[in-house]
Amino acid sequence: ERRLIPAAPSIRRLARELGVDIHRIEGTGIAGRITEEDVRRAAGQAPAP
Amino acid sequence: MYDVIVIGTGPGGYHAAIRAAQLGKKVLAIEADAVGGVCLNVGCIPTKALLHAAEEVENARKAAEFGLEFGEPKVDLNKLGSWRDGIVKRLTGGVQTLFKANKVELKRGFARFVGPKKLEVNGEVVEGRSIIIATGSEPATLPGFEPDEQGILTSTGALKIEEGVPKRFLAIGAGAIGLEFASIMNRFGAEVTVVEFMPQILPGSDAEVANLLARILGKQGITIKTQTKAVGYEKKKDGYHVTLEHVETGAQEEIVVDKILVAVGRRPRTQGLGLEAAGVEVDAKGFIKVNDRMETSVPGVYAIGDVARPPLLAHKAMKEGLVAAENAAGGNAVFDYQIPGVVYTSPEWAAVGMTEEEAREKGINVKVGKFPLTASGRAMTLGATEGVIKLVGDADTDLLLGVHIVAPEASDLIAEAALALEMAATVTDLALTVHAHPTLAESVMEAAEHFHKQAIHIANR
Numbered sequence: 001e002r003r004l005i006p007a008a009p010s011i012r013r014l015a016r017e018l019g020v021d022i023h024r025i026e027g028t029g030i031a032g033r034i035t036e037e038d039v040r041r042a043a044g045q046a047p048a049p
Numbered sequence: 050m051y052d053v054i055v056i057g058t059g060p061g062g063y064h065a066a067i068r069a070a071q072l073g074k075k076v077l078a079i080e081a082d083a084v085g086g087v088c089l090n091v092g093c094i095p096t097k098a099l100l101h102a103a104e105e106v107e108n109a110r111k112a113a114e115f116g117l118e119f120g121e122p123k124v125d126l127n128k129l130g131s132w133r134d135g136i137v138k139r140l141t142g143g144v145q146t147l148f149k150a151n152k153v154e155l156k157r158g159f160a161r162f163v164g165p166k167k168l169e170v171n172g173e174v175v176e177g178r179s180i181i182i183a184t185g186s187e188p189a190t191l192p193g194f195e196p197d198e199q200g201i202l203t204s205t206g207a208l209k210i211e212e213g214v215p216k217r218f219l220a221i222g223a224g225a226i227g228l229e230f231a232s233i234m235n236r237f238g239a240e241v242t243v244v245e246f247m248p249q250i251l252p253g254s255d256a257e258v259a260n261l262l263a264r265i266l267g268k269q270g271i272t273i274k275t276q277t278k279a280v281g282y283e284k285k286k287d288g289y290h291v292t293l294e295h296v297e298t299g300a301q302e303e304i305v306v307d308k309i310l311v312a313v314g315r316r317p318r319t320q321g322l323g324l325e326a327a328g329v330e331v332d333a334k335g336f337i338k339v340n341d342r343m344e345t346s347v348p349g350v351y352a353i354g355d356v357a358r359p360p361l362l363a364h365k366a367m368k369e370g371l372v373a374a375e376n377a378a379g380g381n382a383v384f385d386y387q388i389p390g391v392v393y394t395s396p397e398w399a400a401v402g403m404t405e406e407e408a409r410e411k412g413i414n415v416k417v418g419k420f421p422l423t424a425s426g427r428a429m430t431l432g433a434t435e436g437v438i439k440l441v442g443d444a445d446t447d448l449l450l451g452v453h454i455v456a457p458e459a460s461d462l463i464a465e466a467a468l469a470l471e472m473a474a475t476v477t478d479l480a481l482t483v484h485a486h487p488t489l490a491e492s493v494m495e496a497a498e499h500f501h502k503q504a505i506h507i508a509n510r
């Protein structure tokens with residue numbers, strides 16, 4: 001069964017492109033929303049300037 | 050050698066074929082029957098055409114309430130039939146034009162696997178680096194009610210409205226198809242009964258909202274019997290004598306009807322496809338096993354749409370087609386979307402996300418917000434105030450979890466809810482979005498306000 005991932009489709013796609021499992025990311029946004037920065041951080045990338 | 054071969058040109062198949070071509074792949078699409086599949090030929094499109102005509106009949110009658118008298122509407126069933134066919138023709142022709150524009154090759158014939166990546170069509174063998182199976186589904190049968198398309202109909206037979214509106218119509222199954230045909234026949238003057246095995250119509254959907262729709266349809270004159278099964282019939286001079294049985298009490302009754310629609314579900318179409326030759330696995334119900342990338346058990350072979358898994362909906366098949374095509378082209382797409390469901394009765398029913406029951410079962414601290422259309426100015430100006438917007442959310446995080454609607458244009462209203470879920474909107478986000486006034490969509494905003502006990506147009510209990 002599918003659970004609701006608190007991340008927009010473009011964020012979910014970015015996570016796939018960067019090879020990180022979105023399910024393991026702890027969102028830092030309001031209501032636990034996963035942001036682009038959360039994904040980049042999880043991928044070991046420096047946060048965007 | 051093709052890069053991608055798509056079997057079936059229904060919503061799933063034609064989406065997959067066009068997207069694969071857009072990504073620069075050499076694509077072959079194979080179609081055994083009519084281009085466009087079930088949805089365009091004998092599903093979504095023709096039913097929506099008939100529903101629209103049926104609703105206009107009802108609207109013409111209702112207009113007397115505000116002083117517009119058209120007299121009793123006369124329906125020319127032959128003309129209606131050709132209008133329906135014209136729309137189907139234009140759309141299916143459109144798919145073929147799109148194929149040409151995108152350089153998708155179309156082959157007519159029944160495809161059968163003769164190897165993991167090899168297919169036989171009309172005695173010819175074609176090979177693809179990737180294969181996308183989009184063979185769709187067909188009506189499930191009900192023992193004792195074998196369709197002959199004369200008196201015992203599948204949805205395909207029921208679409209032939211030019212053959213006459215039955216005086217008494219029975220739909221077995223209160224899913225989308227059963228309810229939509231019940232609405233069509235009711236509006237065109239038939240005496241309509243719907244029987245459903247489960248305790249509610251639209252089984253699996255939010256019970257409160259489904260029960261409201263059942264009450265509204267009941268008021269329109271459709272007799273709905275839940276927890277009831279049709280056990281058999283006897284064909285007599287005056288019609289089909291159908292025996293109905295209450296699921297719990299076992300009490301039996303007999304009703305007499307002229308036509309029976311069997312709408313108890315659909316089953317995946319894999320017969321004769323040679324899946325064994327390819328090594329493609331199916332589950333116990335006959336659906337092709339796929340993962341979120343739409344891959345089957347055989348690398349490079351994908352399955353999408355009705356043949357892959359429920360829900361059996363066109364937009365789900367379409368998006369799965371895009372996912373499969375992108376992966377066949379070397380991408381990394383997964384199907385991780387919310388799938389709205391719609392029933393085009395009037396008022397319409399639409400829902401996306403979790404039901405209240407589902408959310409509770411997951412142990413979520415569930416809260417709901419509701420807004421009845423009786424309090425909507427727009428609904429009043431449309432002369433259609435029956436319905437509700439119900440939001441399900443997480444009381445702890447304020448995240449929106451599901452939206453369930455009975456309203457005119459619910460089919461369009463639900464898109465906002467789907468976007469809200471995709472964007473992980475909170476109920477507050479919905480409430481703070483300025484909705485134009487007067488619109489039906491405002492009711493979504495007001496339901497979000499009610500969630501926080503701050504709706505303006507109702508007492509917040």
Ligand SMILES: Cc1cc2nc3c(=O)[nH]c(=O)nc-3n(C[C@H](O)[C@H](O)[C@H](O)COP(=O)(O)OP(=O)(O)OC[C@H]3O[C@@H](n4cnc5c(N)ncnc54)[C@H](O)[C@@H]3O)c2cc1C
Binds near residue numbers: 082087186354
């Ligand atoms: C009456 C009715 C009303 C509906 N209304 C709606 C609606 O309003 N909204 C909605 O979302 N859904 C609706 N649906 C469901 C919708 O039609 C299906 O979900 C959708 O058509 C599935 O698309 P698909 O591409 O998976 O398969 P299909 O549309 O079933 O297409 C499969 C195609 O593959 C072809 N094919 C099969 N086997 C082979 C083979 N071996 N070789 C070559 N070709 C083959 C078939 O001929 C067919 O054209 C309705 C269905 C019905 C029956």
